[in-house]
Amino acid sequence: MSEHQGSNFDDFLKEEDLYAEVNDMATKRVIAYQVAQEMKLQNVSKTKMAEMMNTSRIVVNRLLNPENNALTLNTLEAAATALGKRLNISFI
Numbered sequence: 143m144s145e146h147q148g149s150n151f152d153d154f155l156k157e158e159d160l161y162a163e164v165n166d167m168a169t170k171r172v173i174a175y176q177v178a179q180e181m182k183l184q185n186v187s188k189t190k191m192a193e194m195m196n197t198s199r200i201v202v203n204r205l206l207n208p209e210n211n212a213l214t215l216n217t218l219e220a221a222a223t224a225l226g227k228r229l230n231i232s233f234i
Contacts (some may be wrong), residue, residue: 169194174206195221201217
């Protein structure tokens with residue numbers, strides 16, 4: 143019988159010291175997806191998004207890359223503002 147049987151996946155990740163890394167990756171994937179969906183809904187290209195954020199297309203590519211975890215709050219705020227949205231970050 144497995145030592146993890148009956149436990150949840152979060153517990154397993156915590157035991158393996160992987161929880162923070164996996165949670166960060168999942169969060170970034172959600173952010174990238176949400177930004178991409180809103181850009182699609184508003185018919186905003188990467189080039190136009192960069193202009194609206196007063197930044198380069200490289201920054202937009204990083205924002206939309208679900209594998210890139212190096213985002214600043216300034217970048218997230220600029221993206222939200224450019225799309226007419228509000229950034230909401232909270233501690234849970």
